[in-house]
Amino acid sequence: MEIQNGIQNGDFNNLPDRHESSLIFLGTGCSSAVPNAMCLIKPSSPPCAVCSQSLSIPPERNPNYRCNTSLLIDYCPSDGKHNYIQIDVGKTFREQVLRWFTFHKIPQVDSIILTHEHADAVLGLDDIRAVQPFSPTNDIDPSPVYLSQFAMDSIAVKFPYLVQKKLKEGQEVRRVAQIDWRIIEEHCEKAFVASGLQFTPLPVMHGEDYVSLGFLFGQKSRVAYISDVSRFPSSTEHVISKTGAGQLDLLILDTLYKKGCHNTHLCFPQTLEAVKKLCPKRALLTGMTHEFDHHKDNEFLMEWFKREGIPIQLAHDGLRVPIEL
Structure with a gap:
């Protein structure tokens, strides 16, 4: 239960051995992040307990402070060399770098993988230059950067200067992020x-009119990261379910709202049903709104675990999970 205890106690200080791989949750919040700005500029009566807390507790000690959903994989193979693989660079990417790269002593980003082209996954692309060597030319x-063709087409419109290969005649050189765009297919095979x-790409429905990607990775431990999902196609479900291609060691899964349902995301009731159906060895939840109170809801999940037999907790920004990959 090492991971569970680390989350429950809000312990940010158990750094792993420098020769092991780990997963670092740079962000565990929804697109608008937590605290919700409206709760602070136009507070309700009584005020939102989760959001108002952010004014009195520093973010690094507040597991309810959540940036856009993002994961950093610190992959350390047998040669002992660390490789840093970033999944998604959303609107809060720079804040995540300042807060968690410095804390966990992350020196660079070696590769970036994008789940989809929505704002909370790609609007930090401009800030990639902050983690690249400085060169005015x-x-x-x-x-x-690995992404689908659909995401590439959208990003070419959002960030034409990051996609442009050659300067036009008379155009000045400006310092921008240097990116090698690599197209991946939206297919489990x-x-x-x-x-x-x-x-392995894991296509999932993010609303019935849109496909987002989760990813399966790891040989010693099978990990699935699925941050934006409302429904699993049967082919993807097979790859990540115990009754299909084999049990996951860790499932990291979307859960937007605490109650009810949503057209483009799983919410807490559906997330718990999905965890039961997929039956991983353990699960961590991400993508939460301000409806979730970290400590209270993790107490509920501990009771759920006792009933259902699957260890599950809410993740939090800055959480580092040692794992064999």
Whole structure:
């Protein structure tokens, strides 16, 4: 129960051995992040307990302070060299770098993988230059970014200067992030390798009109990261279920609201049903709104675990999970 205890106690200080792999939750919040701005500029009566707490407790000691959902994989294979693989760079990416790269002593990003092209997954692309070597003339090795063709087409409109290959005649050189765009297929049978680690795309429905990607990775431990999902296609469900291709060691799964349902995300009741159906060895939840109170809801999940037999907790920003990959 090491992971559970670390979450329950809000312990940010148990750094792993420098020769092991780990997962670092850079963000565990929804697109608007937590605290919810409206709760602070136009408080309710009584005020929102989760959001008002953010004014009195520093974010690094407040597990209810949540940036956009994002994961950093610190992959350390047998040669002992660390490779840092970032999944999603949303609107709060720079804040996450300042807070958690410095805390966990992350020196660079080696690869980036994008789940989809929504704002909370890609609007930090401009800030990639902050974690690249400085060059006023952009004379540096570009960072590989893995994404679907659909996401690439959208990003080319949002960030044309990051996609442009050559300057137009008379155009000034400006310092921008240097990116090597690499297209991946939205198919469970089309694995790819990023910084030495193999990933299997997991297409999921993010609303019935939109496909987002989760990812399966790890050989010693099978980990699935699925941050934006409302429904699992049967092919994806097979790959990550105990009764299908085999039991996951860790499932990291979306849960937006505490009650009810939503058209583009799983909410708490549906998330718990999905965990029961997929039956991983353990699960961590991400993507929460301000409806979730970290400590109170983790107490509920401890009771759920006792009934259902699957260890499950809410993750929190800054959480580092040692794991064999």
